[in-house]
Amino acid sequence: MAENSITTENKNAGGWILYLLAVIGIVLMIKRFIFGIGSVANLNDAYPWGFWIGLDILTGVALAAGGFTLTAAIYIWGNQKYHSLARPAILTALLGYVLFVAALVVDLGRGPVMWHMFLPWMWQHDSVMFEVGWCVATYLTILVFEFLPSILEKFQLTELLKLWRSVTPLIVIVLLTLFTYAMTTSFGWAIAVFAITVVFELTQLGKTGKSRNVPVLLIMAGVLLSCLHQSSLGSLYLIVPHKLHSLWYTPMQPFVFLASAIMIGPAMVIFEGLVSARIFRRKSELELLSGLSKVLPTLLGIYLLVRIAGIIAQEVAQPGAIAAVFTSGTKSLMFWVELAVGVIIPLILLGPKVVRTETNLFWGSLCMIVGLFIHRFNVSVTGIHARGWQTYSPAWSEILISAGIISIGLLVFGYIVRNFPVYEKSALKAG
Amino acid sequence: MNDMTAMLLDSTRCIGCRSCQVACKQWNGLEAEETSFLPSQKGTARAFVDQGYQNPRDLSDKTWTLITFNEIERNGKLNWVFSKLQCMHCGTDARDRNKWPACVVSCPVRALEKTEKGPVIWHEDRCIGCRYCMLACPFQIPKFEWNKPWPRIRKCTMCFDRITHGEAAMTEPACSKACPTDAIVTGERGKLLAEARQRMKDNPGKYNSYIYGENEVGGTCVLVLAANGVSFDKLRYPVGLPTKPLANQTSWAMKGLPYAIVALLAGMAGVYTVRRNKIESQQNSTKKESEVGTNG
Numbered sequence: 001m002a003e004n005s006i007t008t009e010n011k012n013a014g015g016w017i018l019y020l021l022a023v024i025g026i027v028l029m030i031k032r033f034i035f036g037i038g039s040v041a042n043l044n045d046a047y048p049w050g051f052w053i054g055l056d057i058l059t060g061v062a063l064a065a066g067g068f069t070l071t072a073a074i075y076i077w078g079n080q081k082y083h084s085l086a087r088p089a090i091l092t093a094l095l096g097y098v099l100f101v102a103a104l105v106v107d108l109g110r111g112p113v114m115w116h117m118f119l120p121w122m123w124q125h126d127s128v129m130f131e132v133g134w135c136v137a138t139y140l141t142i143l144v145f146e147f148l149p150s151i152l153e154k155f156q157l158t159e160l161l162k163l164w165r166s167v168t169p170l171i172v173i174v175l176l177t178l179f180t181y182a183m184t185t186s187f188g189w190a191i192a193v194f195a196i197t198v199v200f201e202l203t204q205l206g207k208t209g210k211s212r213n214v215p216v217l218l219i220m221a222g223v224l225l226s227c228l229h230q231s232s233l234g235s236l237y238l239i240v241p242h243k244l245h246s247l248w249y250t251p252m253q254p255f256v257f258l259a260s261a262i263m264i265g266p267a268m269v270i271f272e273g274l275v276s277a278r279i280f281r282r283k284s285e286l287e288l289l290s291g292l293s294k295v296l297p298t299l300l301g302i303y304l305l306v307r308i309a310g311i312i313a314q315e316v317a318q319p320g321a322i323a324a325v326f327t328s329g330t331k332s333l334m335f336w337v338e339l340a341v342g343v344i345i346p347l348i349l350l351g352p353k354v355v356r357t358e359t360n361l362f363w364g365s366l367c368m369i370v371g372l373f374i375h376r377f378n379v380s381v382t383g384i385h386a387r388g389w390q391t392y393s394p395a396w397s398e399i400l401i402s403a404g405i406i407s408i409g410l411l412v413f414g415y416i417v418r419n420f421p422v423y424e425k426s427a428l429k430a431g
Numbered sequence: 432m433n434d435m436t437a438m439l440l441d442s443t444r445c446i447g448c449r450s451c452q453v454a455c456k457q458w459n460g461l462e463a464e465e466t467s468f469l470p471s472q473k474g475t476a477r478a479f480v481d482q483g484y485q486n487p488r489d490l491s492d493k494t495w496t497l498i499t500f501n502e503i504e505r506n507g508k509l510n511w512v513f514s515k516l517q518c519m520h521c522g523t524d525a526r527d528r529n530k531w532p533a534c535v536v537s538c539p540v541r542a543l544e545k546t547e548k549g550p551v552i553w554h555e556d557r558c559i560g561c562r563y564c565m566l567a568c569p570f571q572i573p574k575f576e577w578n579k580p581w582p583r584i585r586k587c588t589m590c591f592d593r594i595t596h597g598e599a600a601m602t603e604p605a606c607s608k609a610c611p612t613d614a615i616v617t618g619e620r621g622k623l624l625a626e627a628r629q630r631m632k633d634n635p636g637k638y639n640s641y642i643y644g645e646n647e648v649g650g651t652c653v654l655v656l657a658a659n660g661v662s663f664d665k666l667r668y669p670v671g672l673p674t675k676p677l678a679n680q681t682s683w684a685m686k687g688l689p690y691a692i693v694a695l696l697a698g699m700a701g702v703y704t705v706r707r708n709k710i711e712s713q714q715n716s717t718k719k720e721s722e723v724g725t726n727g
Binding site (some may be wrong): 033035036037038039043044045046048051055073076077078108109110111113114117118119122123125126127128130131133134162176179180183186189192193195196200203216220223224227228230231235236237239240241242243251254295326387389 | 435466481482488489491528531533536541554557559560561562563565566567569571574575576577578580581582589594604618671672673677678680681682684685688689691692693695696697699700703704706707710722725
């Protein structure tokens with residue numbers, strides 16, 4: 001249906017800006033690989049992690065959450081209504097993760113050898129970073145498999161599509177078993193996960209039907225790995241109680257990150273749906289999107305509760321966290337900005353009884369996305385303690401590298417949407 | 432375990448000669464720093480109070496140990512008190528993962544290692560440059576080569592190459608060997624703790640009775656003594672650190688991981704099965720109704 005209405009339109013001003021930003025980003029990245037990170041970034045020994053971690057990684061991965069939240073709602077819960085939103089969400093997640101890995105190569109000092117994490121003699125399963133790395137790699141593979149039908153359909157490779165359908169569950173079983181073994185180096189746990197997945201897959205044999213049109217084990221693996229990845233990004237900061245301000249340090253960090261990712265998933269799908277409708281001159285699925293937005297007040301409420309519980313837990317562990325909400329100067333201010341933009345304004349714009357106009361949806365979801373970025377930036381930069389003379393604010397070149405990577409992502413997204421069946425009514429109808 | 436190699440830094444004996452800094456640079460082949468004495472034109476006095484008068488002002492990839500020059504008021508007089516910054520070589524048990532130093536437990540590829548001998552060392556052939564160790568370290572010790580295309584993590588190794596060399600002349604790190612006043616002593620951790628207590632006993636009123644490093648983050652292999660009336664935060668050491676290893680902060684999340692995997696998988700399988708049965712029975716009933724409708 002939408003094939004014809006998706007017109008080529010990259011010759012407008014927006015397109016040129018993206019190309020320009022992409023080129024600037026690539027030039028700066030080349031500079032970084034010749035002269036080192038210090039030549040393009042203000043990162044220093046007191047702030048080893050900064051803007052790149054805050055935006056590209058902590059925010060970027062959360063914004064990819066539309067992929068797992070939506071596929072969970074559609075394929076596991078069985079909410080077929082949102083079917084047409086699944087592929088764009090999966091594509092966003094896939095591109096998000098690919099860009100995230102690109103950003104990692106820039107940010108890691110020795111990015112080209114990041115595969116060291118997958119060599120058994122270097123495994124260190126007590127490291128949260130180890131879990132993060134494995135989640136990225138495994139979920140990226142899952143996302144490729146989730147997106148494959150779009151490509152196979154485009155070239156009408158029916159045979160391969162059938163192969164995809166039969167092979168996918170096996171690959172998922174192997175991936176999950178391997179993942180569990182790497183995380184625990186325990187055969188017991190690996191066998192347990194192997195057994196659960198195999199038994200589940202056996203119960204699915206011979207069962208077909210309209211509501212079973214996709215290997216659900218694939219979707220389940222995506223949801224599982226996403227939950228682990230999103231929460232582990234929070235767990236990264238568990239080890240720095242002495243370095244992260246009490247407004248952002250909490251023993252509940254993984255839950256704060258997970259709750260905010262689940263909340264931002266639908267918001268991102270809504271925002272993207274509205275914006276892409278404009279850009280590709282497609283009719284937006286306004287009815288569908290406003291239906292989806294009904295879940296947002298609940299998710300915002302859950303996040304707010306988890307966030308408050310986190311501060312209380314921190315107060316118990318280290319008294320002073322609650323007082324810091326008002327008494328920490330700029331940090332308190334940043335806390336309130338984060339809460340106002342990310343939670344309070346969206347609750348006003350998208351409250352249960354508010355009429356869902358396109359404007360409300362647009363600004364509500366945008367505020368949530370910006371608010372999420374402020375939270376992640378606060379965790380990774382604002383909240384970090386350093387000695388008096390040690391400061392950090394992102395350099396222009398740092399911001400431009402991120403902008404370049406995001407621009408490349410948007411350009412690729414546009415290309416794929418124009419050339420592959422992404423925005424279509426019949427999503428993932430394989431076999 | 433108290434038989435690890437450790438260092439005892441007695442700031443009351445330090446005369447601020449910085450032989451240790453020079454010896455460290457020589458032994459480890461570290462480049463010279465480009466320094467400027469004044470931290471900045473504005474607010475200079477404040478900056479000195481905050482950071483001390485030493486130059487360079489902080490550790491870096493080229494400076495693995497640093498004597499801080501601190502102006503401390505004691506008994507109504509200003510005193511110079513010198514103290515030594517370096518890797519604390521956290522942890523007293525290399526075999527128990529739950530007692531590993533923060534940098535070691537945070538490294539995804541075991542590039543950092545708590546050796547059974549005591550020192551914490553870094554392996555170049557493993558590191559991916561993620562800098563999580565830098566974030567995790569409570570003492571801000573691991574440093575990064577910001578201006579190199581293939582950067583390394585740089586930090587004090589307690590001269591691991593010297594103390595494992597086996598020659599009689601090289602049983603201690605370069606800094607400890609160079610110290611003219613025995614402000615730096617190297618030995619077994621247990622013996623050094625006893626030595627520290629002996630010094631306090633022999634010189635009543637001379638020392639701050641707290642031994643820094645005895646219990647910090649589970650105990651470190653560098654122990655520091657301060658004079659009576661001198662607090663450790665004035666000597667640029669972070670105070671108020673937990674007495675349990677920082678590994679405890681993340682271990683629950685990592686140990687809980689397999690339980691989370693199994694619970695999530697089982698939960699999703701359950702929800703899927705229940706929902707599918709419900710949806711399909713609904714579909715069947717509507718189908719039957721419509722069939723009845725057409726027949727009638």
